[in-house]
Amino acid sequence: MNHEIVDIETKMLDNWRKAMPSASIVLRSAISSGGHGPAIRWCRLRAGEKQAEVLPGLLALAPEGRVVVLADEPGDALTLEVLAAGAVGCCNTHAAPEVLQQVALVVGNGGLWVGQSLLQQLxxxxxxxxxxxxxxxxxxxxxxxxxxxxxxxxxxxxxxxxxxxxxxxxxxxxxxxxxxxxxxxxxxxxxxxxxxxxxxxxxxx
Amino acid sequence: MNHEIVDIETKMLDNWRKAMPSASIVLRSAISSGGHGPAIRWCRLRAGEKQAEVLPGLLALAPEGRVVVLADEPGDALTLEVLAAGAVGCCNTHAAPEVLQQVALVVGNGGLWVGQSLLQQLxxxxxxxxxxxxxxxxxxxxxxxxxxxxxxxxxxxxxxxxxxxxxxxxxxxxxxxxxxxxxxxxxxxxxxxxxxxxxxxxxxx
DNA sequence: TTGACTATTGCACCAAAGTACAATTTTTCG
DNA sequence: CGAAAAATTGTACTTTGGTGCAATAGTCAA
Known part of the structure; x- marks a missing residue:
């Protein structure tokens, strides 16, 4: 599975590195628009950032990719927002590596990743x-x-x-x-x- | 991961055996109520059977276990029913071994397993x-x-x-x-x- | 230019899907 | 019980789907 991690800095968190050792890390400002993008793009949403200011541009540049949002401050409302925007999942930035791999598995097979609390409400x-x-x-x-x-x-x-x-x-x-x-x-x-x-x-x- | 497969007969399907070689297989009538149950109980729901006649008893006997329903005739409505009854997932009896392992992974980490069509409706x-x-x-x-x-x-x-x-x-x-x-x-x-x-x-x- | 890839097509062949005609058994219901 | 409907199966046949082998031709990049 081909991964790409998008953030405003290139320093990765340890759990990301463990979960996806082969992933490439790119700055938001340097997203490759042409060619074959990665199978899954992991886009970090830092505390205080609005998804509306980050996601649309990313999705427009790479419409063929599947985008998962890694949120510093996750929540059910945010999850709904990013799914509506076109992402295929949303989970905690600080989730354990095993969880991230699980997300990759589900998303890679065409699924959507939703947190348990939201899913139960739905x-x-x-x-x-x-x-x-x-x-x-x-x-x-x-x-x-x-x-x-x-x-x-x-x-x-x-x-x-x-x-x-x-x-x-x-x-x-x-x-x-x-x-x-x-x-x-x-x-x-x-x-x-x-x-x-x-x-x-x-x-x- | 400790698995137990519950059915009305002990003959396992090939895909179950491949997915969970170490699982124990028990008859519905012989479910162990006391002691430490398995991490995940896979309960087969055969064609024509009503979940309401099978699940409640199973869940009552083993309240600590996580139950995944393997349905011969899966569907969104059935999935909702078994989740409401207390199960943590519902998938096709004849799902491929890789899928079953994926289900085990998600459920084992506290997630719920829901088919994509249902999830998208939700x-x-x-x-x-x-x-x-x-x-x-x-x-x-x-x-x-x-x-x-x-x-x-x-x-x-x-x-x-x-x-x-x-x-x-x-x-x-x-x-x-x-x-x-x-x-x-x-x-x-x-x-x-x-x-x-x-x-x-x-x-x- | 050459190699790799894609698109195109023919012929032969096997397997699966589907139909026609007919018969028997089981279930359902008045 | 007896009639009607549904379920079951068989033999034989036609059609469609899918593969193996082989050939021609265009495109694109090293």
Missing amino acids: VGNAARVLAQRQPVGESATMLNGLSEREWQVAKLVAGGASNKEIADRLSIAERTVKAHLTAIFEKTGARDRLQLSLKVNGMNR | VGNAARVLAQRQPVGESATMLNGLSEREWQVAKLVAGGASNKEIADRLSIAERTVKAHLTAIFEKTGARDRLQLSLKVNGMNR
Whole structure:
């Protein structure tokens, strides 16, 4: 993994060095705009600094990079701000090296890094909303009146499984899977498994 | 890290064994209540099972442990439910070993594990901003250095197009589309067009 | 210029996906 | 119980997806 640490001075903290020994360190004023940027840019936000004065410029210069903010004074509000600005994570400047590596792992795989307290608040909100408008029984019959079995097959297909894998998972013959799929295609209007996947995952329509 | 896998049978899936070779496997009916429990308990929720019938008992018996749910049929709603019940994570039963180890790392350090699609919903506006930024950046760095042409093909595949349709759209032979796809599969690690679609659309994790 | 990389295409071939036609078993419900 | 619907499976077939091998041609940088 290719890392770059952006700060207003080049002196690194020990925990950064331990977490990412191979990272390059650059001044904010000397960010490379062209070429292939690093996989992950770690941008330090020092105490008292406003993220709005630092992040936009950085993100504009390197739109292809994933930016994680290292905040001297982290908080849930700040995290929300930097995510809204386009960063993919926000954590404490003085986090342990192991934590930083963990962040790198998650972010490197396309994830977002959010602190636990904020996440729990968000989860709490969503749980309340979902509890009200998600009758549990719905999931069984949605998508144009699929039967329970057909819905099982549809979900597995949507997850990328092959017919053989689905057959093994459900302990039925591969031919039966195909029969279900034919029925599913008919009911949903999908042309093939890929378009079904898009429908199930809500990417279509 | 001390692991315990809880299921209704003791036969482990291959990916679990690879991810946690030293884990102990126990039946749900034989959970050790006293003494020092494992650092992380992985509780499998098989297809059709209700988390409400499994989790509360497990959490009551071992209040000190961190429980991660391995769901045969994962989903955002289920994730919210199990987190609300007291679990610290929820992921796919058939997740790759590397993913499971990542989950163990996050959970072991006090984090919560949430799938990307749910997290993005939770973060809401911030995620929407990100969703628009991602495709641009991914063409250059993410998705393992695809060429411009390959990226065009990948996007069309992700949209549900057939090889013939892609060929017509790009005014090239269908054979050429296949050639690009072979290269794309190699670079991205996708097994077929459906899994590529999931990767491009960010449904994977 | 030469080497590395990308784009393009053909031919042959195998594997997976999907359809047509037909049959049996299980479940559900009045 | 008996009818209807859903689930299951088989054989055979067509189509699409994907790979291996090989060749031609353009671009870009050392």
